[in-house]
Amino acid sequence: MTASKASALSNGxxxxxxxxxxxxxxxxxxxxxxxxxxxxxQEGEQVKATQVIARxxxxxxxxVHVVDVAGMLGLPTRDVSxxxxxxxxxxxxxxxxxxxxxxxxxxxxxxxxxxINGRLRTVWYGWAxxxxxxxxxxxxxxxxxxxxIVAVVPGSHITIETEAAYIEGVCGIAGEAYGVLQxxxxxxxxxxxxxxxxxxxxxAILVTSVSVxxxxxxxxxxxxxxxxxAAGISTTTSKVAPLPVMATEGYGVRSMAPERFRLxxxxxxxYATLMVPSERVPPWLCRRPAVIIPQTSQIHPENVPEKxxxxxxxxxxxxxxxxxxxxxxxxxxxxxxxxxxxxIRTASGLTLAGVEVRFSTEVVTWLPHxxxxxxxxxxxxxxxxxxx
Amino acid sequence: xxxxxxxLLVADIGSTMTTVALIERVNGRYRFVARGESLTTHRWPWSxxxxxxxxxARQIEGLVGRALLRDDGTxxxxxxxxxxxxxxxxxxxxxxxxxxxxxxxLTRDMSSRSGRRALAGxxxxxxxxxxxxxxxxxxxxxxTWLTALRRAHPDLVLIVGGCDGGAxxxxxxxxxxxxxxxxxxxxxxxxxxxxxxxxxxGEAAAQAFAGSGxxxxxxxxxxxxEAENILRTAQDIEALYRERRLMQTPGMTRVAEWAGEAVVPxxxxxxxxxxxxxxxxxxxxxxxxxxxxxxTVASCYGRTSDDASTPQRDEDAMHLTVRTDLGVGWxxxxxxxxxxxxxxxxxxxxxxDADQMQEILLNKSxxxxxxxxxxxxxFVEYALAREVMRIxxxxxxxxxxxxxxxxxxxxxxxxxxxxxxxYTALLLLDALEPVGVTKLALDMCxxxxxxxxxxxxNPLAAADVVEYDAFLTLGxxxxxxxxxxxxxxxxxxxxxxxxGSTLEEAxxxxxxxxxxxxxxxxxxxxxxxxxxxxxxxxxVGTSAVIEAEGGTLGILVDTRGRxxxxxxxxxxxxxxxRSWLEDVxxxxxxxxRTQAASERTLCAA
Numbered sequence: 004m005t006a007s008k009a010s011a012l013s014n015g016x017x018x019x020x021x022x023x024x025x026x027x028x029x030x031x032x033x034x035x036x037x038x039x040x041x042x043x044x045q046e047g048e049q050v051k052a053t054q055v056i057a058r059x060x061x062x063x064x065x066x067v068h069v070v071d072v073a074g075m076l077g078l079p080t081r082d083v084s085x086x087x088x089x090x091x092x093x094x095x096x097x098x099x100x101x102x103x104x105x106x107x108x109x110x111x112x113x114x115x116x117x118x119i120n121g122r123l124r125t126v127w128y129g130w131a132x133x134x135x136x137x138x139x140x141x142x143x144x145x146x147x148x149x150x151x152i153v154a155v156v157p158g159s160h161i162t163i164e165t166e167a168a169y170i171e172g173v174c175g176i177a178g179e180a181y182g183v184l185q186x187x188x189x190x191x192x193x194x195x196x197x198x199x200x201x202x203x204x205x206x207a208i209l210v211t212s213v214s215v216x217x218x219x220x221x222x223x224x225x226x227x228x229x230x231x232x233a234a235g236i237s238t239t240t241s242k243v244a245p246l247p248v249m250a251t252e253g254y255g256v257r258s259m260a261p262e263r264f265r266l267x268x269x270x271x272x273x274y275a276t277l278m279v280p281s282e283r284v285p286p287w288l289c290r291r292p293a294v295i296i297p298q299t300s301q302i303h304p305e306n307v308p309e310k311x312x313x314x315x316x317x318x319x320x321x322x323x324x325x326x327x328x329x330x331x332x333x334x335x336x337x338x339x340x341x342x343x344x345x346x347i348r349t350a351s352g353l354t355l356a357g358v359e360v361r362f363s364t365e366v367v368t369w370l371p372h373x374x375x376x377x378x379x380x381x382x383x384x385x386x387x388x389x390x391x
Numbered sequence: 392x393x394x395x396x397x398x399l400l401v402a403d404i405g406s407t408m409t410t411v412a413l414i415e416r417v418n419g420r421y422r423f424v425a426r427g428e429s430l431t432t433h434r435w436p437w438s439x440x441x442x443x444x445x446x447x448a449r450q451i452e453g454l455v456g457r458a459l460l461r462d463d464g465t466x467x468x469x470x471x472x473x474x475x476x477x478x479x480x481x482x483x484x485x486x487x488x489x490x491x492x493x494x495x496x497l498t499r500d501m502s503s504r505s506g507r508r509a510l511a512g513x514x515x516x517x518x519x520x521x522x523x524x525x526x527x528x529x530x531x532x533x534x535t536w537l538t539a540l541r542r543a544h545p546d547l548v549l550i551v552g553g554c555d556g557g558a559x560x561x562x563x564x565x566x567x568x569x570x571x572x573x574x575x576x577x578x579x580x581x582x583x584x585x586x587x588x589x590x591x592x593g594e595a596a597a598q599a600f601a602g603s604g605x606x607x608x609x610x611x612x613x614x615x616x617e618a619e620n621i622l623r624t625a626q627d628i629e630a631l632y633r634e635r636r637l638m639q640t641p642g643m644t645r646v647a648e649w650a651g652e653a654v655v656p657x658x659x660x661x662x663x664x665x666x667x668x669x670x671x672x673x674x675x676x677x678x679x680x681x682x683x684x685x686x687t688v689a690s691c692y693g694r695t696s697d698d699a700s701t702p703q704r705d706e707d708a709m710h711l712t713v714r715t716d717l718g719v720g721w722x723x724x725x726x727x728x729x730x731x732x733x734x735x736x737x738x739x740x741x742x743x744d745a746d747q748m749q750e751i752l753l754n755k756s757x758x759x760x761x762x763x764x765x766x767x768x769x770f771v772e773y774a775l776a777r778e779v780m781r782i783x784x785x786x787x788x789x790x791x792x793x794x795x796x797x798x799x800x801x802x803x804x805x806x807x808x809x810x811x812x813x814y815t816a817l818l819l820l821d822a823l824e825p826v827g828v829t830k831l832a833l834d835m836c837x838x839x840x841x842x843x844x845x846x847x848x849n850p851l852a853a854a855d856v857v858e859y860d861a862f863l864t865l866g867x868x869x870x871x872x873x874x875x876x877x878x879x880x881x882x883x884x885x886x887x888x889x890x891g892s893t894l895e896e897a898x899x900x901x902x903x904x905x906x907x908x909x910x911x912x913x914x915x916x917x918x919x920x921x922x923x924x925x926x927x928x929x930x931v932g933t934s935a936v937i938e939a940e941g942g943t944l945g946i947l948v949d950t951r952g953r954x955x956x957x958x959x960x961x962x963x964x965x966x967x968x969r970s971w972l973e974d975v976x977x978x979x980x981x982x983x984r985t986q987a988a989s990e991r992t993l994c995a996a
Binding site: 015017018019020021037038065067068069071124125127128130132173174238253254255285286287289290311314315317327328329330332349350351352353354355370371373374376 | 429437446450487532567570574599636640753754758761762768808809810811
């Protein structure tokens with residue numbers, strides 16, 4: 004292969020992370036199934052977000068209390084089964100005899116009484132295991148979004164496809180919420196206060212263009228909101244919150260990009276799903292938190308561009324980008340040139356490859372490409388985001 | 392006979408960035424030729440690490456003007472007659488998350504200690520709990536065990552205890568407790584259990600786990616009270632990590648096909664490099680690799696100690712500590728849970744409140760590839776890096792004996808991409824607090840983690856790259872211990888460059904001084920410490936004559952004393968940090984610096 008061909012292959016454009024902010028997209032949600040789950044839907048079926056699509060019966064870790072019957076009665080572990088008077092599955096109550104060790108004399112016996120209410124789950128190695136919590140016997144798996152079932156793989160997953168607006172955030176507090184999008188507009192300050200929350204937020208997913216504190220989240224939950232989308236969340240609420248929360252920009256006092264807030268405004272009143280995935284999965288399975296708003300208008304699937312190549316491609320001139328670090332954090336702009344290897348020096352003194360970014364205010368500046376992420380949009384800029 | 396390779400491609404697939412380097416035979420020696428860097432692409436939407444490797448390799452194509460990949464993104468291998476492609480490919484990775492491990496032991500003093508030592512050197516394992524039967528009376532209750540295991544939520548449980556042929560009943564109880572924990576979980580959530588205790592109970596353990604999840608029986612870590620056998624168990628557990636995590640990373644199977652063998656954990660390869668450098672050059676070496684998701688310290692005693700009456704075993708010569716829960720990028724939240732805000736802010740040269748500091752670090756964890764473009768953010772990231780290194784170094788020191796170090800090698804983007812090399816030197820000094828005379832070097836090409844694995848494929852290539860290209864020498868550090876009051880003279884030095892001029896300087900206590908000595912130059916340094924000050928010879932007030940090597944910094948004299956004492960008052964502490972920064976940074980970065988480096992240059996470059 005000649006040098007010219009190698010050069011043609013190597014245009015030097017970098018890969019940068021992508022963030023989706025689309026008013027119209029083909030969205031696929033994959034619901035993982037436990038091995039033994041019973042599938043309740045079929046391919047081609049229309050489902051609602053809160054519909055149970057699969058049910059598992061023995062996949063729920065329960066709270067248990069273990070009693071050392073062998074130790075208490077001084078028996079070899081293998082003999083314990085023969086002295087049990089309660090059998091597997093039977094209810095036991097505090098003070099109730101669960102095992103008796105008899106001797107040749109009818110009045111000389113040793114009994115072991117249950118220290119706890121519950122249900123005898125098993126007897127093993129001299130231990131009696133009593134289930135103590137009243138969790139339901141089944142685990143219901145919901146569809147999460149309104150859409151069509153496009154794949155069912157028992158023991159693995161069910162895939163639901165929908166045509167929807169898809170707006171990703173960057174962090175949040177894990178959980179799922181279903182409700183109607185409701186915007187909070189009266190926000191002159193950088194942070195929302197509990198008083199600024201609307202009185203009627205029942206079953207709503209609230210959206211604010213500023214940051215929220217833990218008090219706001221507690222108040223929103225108390226008012227009946229199902230979830231909340233904000234520009235930023237406090238570092239102190241980074242793990243625990245009374246309702247699922249998604250931040251579109253990050254931690255601290257932030258301001259939502261006007262383009263993103265406008266999209267939320269257009270979709271206000273629509274039924275939406277807020278999904279903030281748990282971090283306890285390998286990074287390659289972990290997705291960004293997102294709000295999915297299924298579209299009621301009919302869109303033919305062939306009109307919705309296939310996304311994989313669009314999402315995976317490298318940066319190029321005209322791409323919309325978001326700045327992720329100071330000094331221009333959260334601002335949206337577009338790539339102004341195709342020069343990818345120009346070395347720039349930042350205010351911190353670091354020297355590294357930069358790209359030229361044009362902002363809406365006609366400000367053009369060079370920024371490290373490592374501090375950018377590409378915005379994938381389909382609405383007004385679909386033509387600009389065509390596949391390679 | 393195997394054909395000699397002309398061209399090699401090495402890849403380090405990190406949790407955030409992928410670095411690819413081309414090494415080629417030039418004039419009879421292997422030399423580093425070019426490097427490319429890209430995002431690691433194991434996450435959505437790419438879900439294939441080879442995409443990141445290809446993007447980095449394409450950068451190299453642009454630099455060297457020939458193709459390494461086909462149009463479809465596959466590697467051209469072996470090298471064609473036109474010169475395209477490479478002969479060998481070597482890959483290491485730290486992209487996979489660690490396995491959360493719990494250690495279940497019979498006794499805290501014996502078996503637990505051996506188990507911890509076995510796990511400490513395993514790459515890809517994060518110890519999230521360690522429980523022993525003699526931890527307290529409450530540990531006789533099975534419910535205490537189940538609660539502890541449930542909270543730890545492990546991926547792997549290591550059961551250790553009992554010498555071969557020793558205690559059996561308590562060990563059987565332990566085995567059945569873990570088996571019961573497994574039985575109570577849904578099959579998909581059961582951790583893998585490794586048994587490395589009393590060898591005679593291996594069969595009983597297998598019976599206990601029949602229908603209770605997967606059990607691997609390994610060699611006893613403590614076969615007798617006097618003997619430890621941790622290396623074999625550590626290797627077995629690391630093999631599990633490779634099989635269950637590393638090779639599960641999307642695209643890694645294809646990478647292994649290109650390499651012709653399994654991908655090596657990056658920390659293991661880094662440890663092998665440090666071992667090689669220590670043995671090859673007969674040096675006591677410390678290597679620090681500060682990454683986005685994990686931090687590694689490796690050390691090797693390559694210099695024969697004066698009282699070495701018996702030859703060292705390999706496991707004594709090289710030590711590796713990997714902390715997969717401490718990183719400066721995506722793992723910053725985990726680091727923040729282990730480090731107080733005050734510990735971080737004490738290293739800042741300007742006042743930053745704890746909330747702002749946490750926001751900067753948590754936002755960095757959301758975009759771990761990003762770089763600090765403002766000085767406050769840079770200072771905060773470096774402050775976290777100091778504390779992360781201090782924790783890992785403290786853990787490492789528990790398993791090594793205190794000795795003098797000849798070389799400190801820094802690796803990882805945080806250390807190797809500073810605005811000025813003085814930053815890295817200061818980070819290493821603040822984290823390790825070395826004493827005496829030590830050389831400082833940086834892995835400027837970011838390929839150190841690949842060289843250990845490369846040495847297995849092509850020892851000559853690894854040796855040549857280490858010899859000529861891999862490291863940038865910052866210079867020679869002279870760090871004093873003992874008391875010299877700030878302002879009083881701590882050490883008088885006379886530096887004579889070979890074939891150059893002579894410079895004399897009296898360095899007061901509590902400062903850092905740079906005597907410029909350019910790279911590839913050396914000189915003789917005569918050190919005359921004040922009374923109460925030790926320059927690393929082991930006796931206070933004793934003079935020393937040393938051979939110093941130059942570097943991008945030169946000779947760095949640190950008279951701040953050990954341990955470092957920082958003022959408790961915020962403004963005084965910030966002033967002190969600023970003054971230390973000004974001591975090691977070029978004038979243009981800190982105008983307050985009064986003495987122009989050019990006036991004091993010892994030798995012309």
